[in-house]
Amino acid sequence: MLDDLLQGFTLILNGPSLLAIVLGLSTGIVVGALPGLSATMAVALLSPFTFFMPPTIGIPFLLGLFKAAIYAGSIPAITINTPGTAASAATTLDGHALARQGHARKALEMSLFASVAGDLLATFVLIGLAGLLASVALRFGPPEFVMLYAMALITITSVAGRDAAKAVLSTAIGLLVACIGLDPMSGAQRLTFGSVDLLGGVSLIPVLIGLFALPEVFVRCEAPFRARTVIAPDRDAPGLTRHEFRRAVPTILRSTAIGTGVGILPGIGAEISTWLAYGAARRRSREPHRYGQGSLEGLAAAESGNNAACPACLIPMTVFGIPGDTVTAVLIGAFIAHGLTPGPLLFQNHGQVLYSLFASLIIGNVLLLVIGWFGIRSFRRITEIPEAILYPIVVALCLAGSFAVNSSVADIGLTIGAGLAGYLMRKLHMPAPPMVIAMLVAPGLENALRQSLTLSGGNATIFLTRPISASLLALIVLGAGLVAWRHWRPLSSTHQEFDS
Amino acid sequence: MPESGVVVVSPRLANLVLGSIGIALGAIVIAVLPGQTGAADHRGLLDPSGPGLFPLLAACVSIAAGLWSLVNARADHPSEVDAGQALIWRRSLPVAGWLGLILLGIATVGFLSAVGVATAGLAFSFGQRRLPVLATLAIGTPLAIYLLFERVLRILFPHGWIF
Numbered sequence: 001m002l003d004d005l006l007q008g009f010t011l012i013l014n015g016p017s018l019l020a021i022v023l024g025l026s027t028g029i030v031v032g033a034l035p036g037l038s039a040t041m042a043v044a045l046l047s048p049f050t051f052f053m054p055p056t057i058g059i060p061f062l063l064g065l066f067k068a069a070i071y072a073g074s075i076p077a078i079t080i081n082t083p084g085t086a087a088s089a090a091t092t093l094d095g096h097a098l099a100r101q102g103h104a105r106k107a108l109e110m111s112l113f114a115s116v117a118g119d120l121l122a123t124f125v126l127i128g129l130a131g132l133l134a135s136v137a138l139r140f141g142p143p144e145f146v147m148l149y150a151m152a153l154i155t156i157t158s159v160a161g162r163d164a165a166k167a168v169l170s171t172a173i174g175l176l177v178a179c180i181g182l183d184p185m186s187g188a189q190r191l192t193f194g195s196v197d198l199l200g201g202v203s204l205i206p207v208l209i210g211l212f213a214l215p216e217v218f219v220r221c222e223a224p225f226r227a228r229t230v231i232a233p234d235r236d237a238p239g240l241t242r243h244e245f246r247r248a249v250p251t252i253l254r255s256t257a258i259g260t261g262v263g264i265l266p267g268i269g270a271e272i273s274t275w276l277a278y279g280a281a282r283r284r285s286r287e288p289h290r291y292g293q294g295s296l297e298g299l300a301a302a303e304s305g306n307n308a309a310c311p312a313c314l315i316p317m318t319v320f321g322i323p324g325d326t327v328t329a330v331l332i333g334a335f336i337a338h339g340l341t342p343g344p345l346l347f348q349n350h351g352q353v354l355y356s357l358f359a360s361l362i363i364g365n366v367l368l369l370v371i372g373w374f375g376i377r378s379f380r381r382i383t384e385i386p387e388a389i390l391y392p393i394v395v396a397l398c399l400a401g402s403f404a405v406n407s408s409v410a411d412i413g414l415t416i417g418a419g420l421a422g423y424l425m426r427k428l429h430m431p432a433p434p435m436v437i438a439m440l441v442a443p444g445l446e447n448a449l450r451q452s453l454t455l456s457g458g459n460a461t462i463f464l465t466r467p468i469s470a471s472l473l474a475l476i477v478l479g480a481g482l483v484a485w486r487h488w489r490p491l492s493s494t495h496q497e498f499d500s
Numbered sequence: 501m502p503e504s505g506v507v508v509v510s511p512r513l514a515n516l517v518l519g520s521i522g523i524a525l526g527a528i529v530i531a532v533l534p535g536q537t538g539a540a541d542h543r544g545l546l547d548p549s550g551p552g553l554f555p556l557l558a559a560c561v562s563i564a565a566g567l568w569s570l571v572n573a574r575a576d577h578p579s580e581v582d583a584g585q586a587l588i589w590r591r592s593l594p595v596a597g598w599l600g601l602i603l604l605g606i607a608t609v610g611f612l613s614a615v616g617v618a619t620a621g622l623a624f625s626f627g628q629r630r631l632p633v634l635a636t637l638a639i640g641t642p643l644a645i646y647l648l649f650e651r652v653l654r655i656l657f658p659h660g661w662i663f
């Protein structure tokens with residue numbers, strides 16, 4: 001493993017790759033600092049540009065963009081009380097409170113250090129664990145993969161809470177959309193309705209661009225333009241002291257562990273881990289009353305919790321081909337376009353390239369620290385870009401980017417259609433991530449399911465007779481039971497309230 | 501928790517709409533599936549190694565989720581939130597209009613020209629009223645896209661009457 005990593009460093013330590021990482025980090029900071037632009041949107045939007053580059057340049061750019069966008073979501077959270085990305089929602093609680101108290105600089109510095117620390121530690125876990133898990137995954141057969149894919153779908157549904165029915169529907173739509181096109185095993189046309197454009201299936205990247213970028217434009221247009229009050233970091237204000245950082249170290253370590261654990265689970269990422277880390281830090285704190293009032297530890301918990309999930313999300317993605325969250329769902333598309341099909345064989349067939357990407361994550365953290373440290377005072381200016389200029393440009397880039405994937409006008413229509421669907425889904429409070437993850441998981445799930453049933457002669461007990469498959473099935477039943485319990489419990493209590 | 505900035509419809513209306521969509525989608529897929537997969541009839545879809553089983557299962561999940569949503573809709577009460585929705589939705593109509601214009605413009609005036617007009621139009625819809633800014637967006641955005649995509653990446657956009 002260490003040899004692989006060292007070889008990875010030799011592949012990535014060159015001018016173009018380092019420049020790509022710096023560009024990715026800089027773009028990620030701009031994207032993260034602009035409320036409404038998300039890491040998923042940016043990775044989806046910019047991944048077509050990387051298809052023309054070697055993987056050791058294109059993918060480090062996207063990975064840098066991913067981690068920097070998650071970090072930079074804290075900048076508007078602190079300065080204008082609006083999270084730049086959903087993963088920074090918990091940061092607003094203490095970050096903006098600190099800014100109001102005149103400690104904006106301190107808050108921005110803690111956010112940077114906690115993000116980098118969480119991300120770096122989780123990257124080491126990724127490097128240590130991914131190779132080991134891949135060697136285990138190589139022994140998995142089709143029934144085990146069916147259970148793993150099903151588990152990913154259950155996990156993403158389980159975080160929907162009372163909206164579980166909507167999440168299940170979103171999953172079903174994703175599975176159906178993935179069925180469109182030629183059946184890979186028999187060559188039969190499925191749900192194409194005679195359209196030649198649909199023979200190759202629904203193109204993923206244009207759908208993702210439409211689903212994650214365009215709905216935000218609709219939503220922003222709904223609300224009249226709001227003036228933002230920016231609390232800028234005072235040049236003369238004291239920065240973060242060593243003592244303050246040292247006090248936050250246990251919180252950062254705990255939050256990193258939580259973020260890594262959540263990130264490894266397929267289907268959920270930084271948006272969830274940040275809240276879990278914040279909640280755990282508050283419960284363990286000696287001063288829980290300070291949380292929400294400007295606690296540096298609370299800020300550190302939220303930021304290390306969300307950034308730790310970024311590299312951890314790459315574990316299920318690289319090992320099993322199951323996206324850890326929506327950003328890695330988009331990254332899977334980019335990996336495939338670069339000829340790197342995620343799954344256990346990725347480590348065998350493209351080990352050097354893969355470890356060079358892991359090395360790029362470490363280098364990215366060091367560079368993020370440098371860029372963040374020198375740019376901390378000027379980042380707030382990004383939040384001042386007017387929406388009336390930003391969103392029209394985003395729309396133009398969305399459509400140009402979706403066309404670039406296959407040079408297809410139909411893809412532009414697909415992006416616009418997905419954008420309208422995404423807007424409708426947001427209005428109906430229907431989560432989009434289950435649909436995206438289902439679209440990605442469906443080909444592997446269907447393939448493994450058909451192989452399993454063919455092996456067993458159509459007998460479904462094959463999933464029960466193999467120990468690993470049966471254990472995973474037990475976990476799925478437990479997870480599904482939990483979803484049902486969480487859904488029905490508040491519903492019945494609501495009924496009781498109405499009855500009384 | 502509703503996403504920030506989004507005025508969502510009431511849970512009752514959302515469940516009613518989504519429940520209907522789920523059931524209708526599942527039913528349509530099941531109805532057309534034999535013809536769309538080459539299976540002789542609906543029983544042919546149950547072949548474990550055939551192309552119809554997986555979409556059939558997905559359609560069944562869609563119907564089940566739709567029914568679940570309808571059950572949830574019964575538990576919720578009508579809300580006044582929905583009364584103002586038409587007004588809110590109307591504000592986002594220009595965005596749909598400009599996107600539609602780009603789609604129409606591709607075949608007529610060309611992609612880049614359509615993007616130029618639509619970018620300025622979108623900026624106007626977002627409240628930008630300064631003519632120099634609108635003109636810069638209308639010319640600068642397609643120019644930047646042209647330079648990046650056509651000159652650097654060699655991706656040729658569909659050209660039309662204008663460009």
